[in-house]
Amino acid sequence: MNTPLPPQEIVERALSLSRAAHCDVIVDDTDTAWLRWAGDEVTANGASGTRRVTVISSGPGGGAAVSGTVDDPHRLEELVRASEAPTDAPAAGETAAAGSTAAPQPMRGDGAFESAELPEAAPARDRLSALIPELVRARGRSHGALHGFAQHRTGTAWLGTTAGVRRRHRLGTSTLELYTRTPDGARTAWAGAVADGFHGMDLPGLEAATTGRLRQPLPHRELPPGRYEVLLSPAAVADLMTAVYRAGGAADATEGRTVFARPGGGTRIGETLAALPLNLRSDPREPGLECRPFVLSHGAVSDAFGEAVQAGADPADNGMPLSATYWMKDGALTSLLASRADAARLGVPVRPAVGNLVLDGGTDRSLTEMIRSTRRALLISCLWYIRPTDVGTLTLTGLTRDGVHLVEDGRVTAYVNDFRFAESPVSLLSRAVEAGRTERAPARESGMHFPRTAMPPLRIPDFRFTARAPSAGS
């Protein structure tokens, strides 16, 4: 049997084996436990402990990002050599654009990991098991109508490079989602929370937002598609703003590929996007949304679902400190995602991707208060199956789910059918007439990949629905 090496030792051993001009080594240890249930059935229930080693080599003759779940120290050299296999690939940080500038020099460091202890992390299974008595009680109160998903994941990353960078980071992510539907399936409700640990989560609040909400007797109204004033919940806004963030690459905009391209060339940086003085920003030290404070790119070409990785993540920048970044300030586009190589080539500021997103700058009014001042609108709880139909305008289609309510004269008066929508979130920013208080809100769809978001509710006077869709159980 092989005794697993400590992560720091894997980093140092792999770096010592490297023959490349530059080499990054990343060790990711992940401890995850999850529980999923649907009514009276447990549908997923397990735990995993995984270690992945990624080696990224670059230099003349090529190189690549190669990673593996290495449990045998003797196989470490295979991984390093595989990363050095000539592919005629550019050095990390070099872009393929003709006439590109030289790749930036790798980030430098003093060759030592910080001495401070990493934060304690109880086993994920223990954290989850401690939650089970509360979940049992919640299920009992719901009389079997409750569905849910609880997961805790602790990820610890260790980074070392041949240029002396040594960084490490531990991040805990607890996810709790509750969902319920009426016995006939016609009405559904969802609520979700993300934090580092379950202890700070408001389980009664999540219950009230799901089973409690469905206990309110409301008539059902069928409404036709068309343009409506809507109040978008923070969770719905989170999905839309995450789409904006993913489309925010400076290189793609410069090439005319995205909504942020200026017709005739260049980008739209400096243009006013939002009618309200809203800010779209990221900050690794944002209270409650803390995330990794340095660049850590594994050099992946795409994610597990074939989607392009987030722009502004380049292994050549690994170890670079991340700081607060405004993507939009007072309604104007201020930055697009750019690695150091992108920045050098395009003449834009360096703006690496950060693992959280905040939209703020609105009023201090809660969604409830916004409802009270509404004459007639549709209240949208969640959006789902959101896909781009036109990348040039970032027009998206998708559906409402888990609750569309009619608001009349300051009160929720009816439950309404679901709709398909066609909207660009960039256009919505320009048409929003009110933004409420920003609160932590994981997105219903994209939150599983990008959970650290804080958003306000938004009021849009003319949101476009293109078709009626059947509600969950109709």
Added chain:
Amino acid sequence: MGRATAHESSHASTHASSHGSLRAISPQFDHAEQRRVADAVLERARELGVQHAEFRAEHVRDASWRLRDARPAGASDTVTAGFSVRVLHEGARGFAARTAGGLDAAVGAVDEAVRAAEDAGLLGGRRIDLAPEPVYGERTWTSAYETDPFEVSGQERTALLGEYSARLLAAPGVRHTDAALQAVRECTFLADSAGNRILQQRVRVLPEFTAHTVDPATGTLVSLRSTAPSTGRGWEYLLGTGWDWDRELAELPALLAEKAAAPTVRPRTYDLVIDPTNLWLTLHETVGHATELDRALGHEASFAGTSFASPDAVGTLRYGSPAMNVTADRTAPHGLATIGYDAEAVAAQCWDLVSAGVLSGFQVDRAGASRAGLPRSNGCSFAGAFDREPLQRMPNVSLRPAPEGPDTAELISRVQDGLYVVGDGSWSIDTRRQNFQFTGQRFHRIRDGRLVGQVRDVAYQSTTTDFWHSLEAVGGPQTYLLCGAFHCGKGRPLQAAPAGHGTPAALFRQVNVLNSREEN
């Protein structure tokens, strides 16, 4: 051109069997060591008195290469290797996965899986029972391919992708190109307490070439992607086995130029002739997912959704027109979901989902089959990775062609006023698998039975049963193409799985078409 076929042997070797020559299991997968670990795991499971135990070891190599304007723009090569233990204990399931640690960790994983099952027991609820399945003992199965894509050198791979890109770049009007190739080799070893020891290996590739030109009116890029489907083949696919790359790359620039100059579509209803390169995705979303029993039972209600189709509607639900016949199978050569045995050691099967327009079946795993009162699972249990629990996943779900059916040109000739839709684009469908919207790569205007140029910005929108009831005719076998989804997402924690979908060209009447670029 060599013909690759799937092979199976009933003994634990990779030598010739009566079925032909098995492809060698990758030496990177140390399945001999995994057998030793499996024996220890299953022994520990017996000691703990579990009802059923499964040990699954995987070695998956997954690599992607991208070129931009014919130059390398990124490469990643990932090996994911590890094992998992799943137990059925006192009517509840528990699961644990590890990448490392040897025998001690493996035995510890059994204890952890049992603890998880005990936690599930605290929640109470319905007990899990498994439908019976014969025990197959020692089996080895490999998929149908000629050349393992990982046996091709980096230079050879980059040179070919670069050459194909250069052909596109050399054409007038093409401003940029993107090339992408993803290749996967998946090795699994499954051992269970019933006595199965099943070793499997399969390969798949997803090549995509995209050409971009500038829209003279807006200055933004207009793009057109190749329509070659992802497939359960190896490197030979890139060289022309199973797809005519020379033809597609030669035609693509002119089609792109025509698209860039095309008028935007006027939204209204049109008759649609839909090419297999587009229809596969509509089939995937509207039939493939809608006939998953776990959805129908509400297991996915909180996330991926449910289904308008219910098990008690088998034999009565009029899903579509009589021209609609949909088959599920795990055996189609080169199908992305083709495999010898599923993650519960159930042998691959074929069955009907829709017969002459009527719902006739569902996809189930062993627990689902027991729950539905079926005598046996139809082999739809699959895990997206070693650290994911097997759940019910889609097989190859295919629309059958008409045996003496028309070719695509004849289908087009039947349309006075319509569109011929080619290539997949974006997709979106509601949680009950009813209201949907799909785009595509190209939309050719049909007038009086003939193609008369392209239009742009088409999205077709309907509901599942309306759409399939509007199916007037399916093409013959000469129009049939096996395509598929490389990354189909489902479950929490989310996992991806491949699924194959064959369809002929097909004619649909009076489908609602929207303009996807219409001003907001």
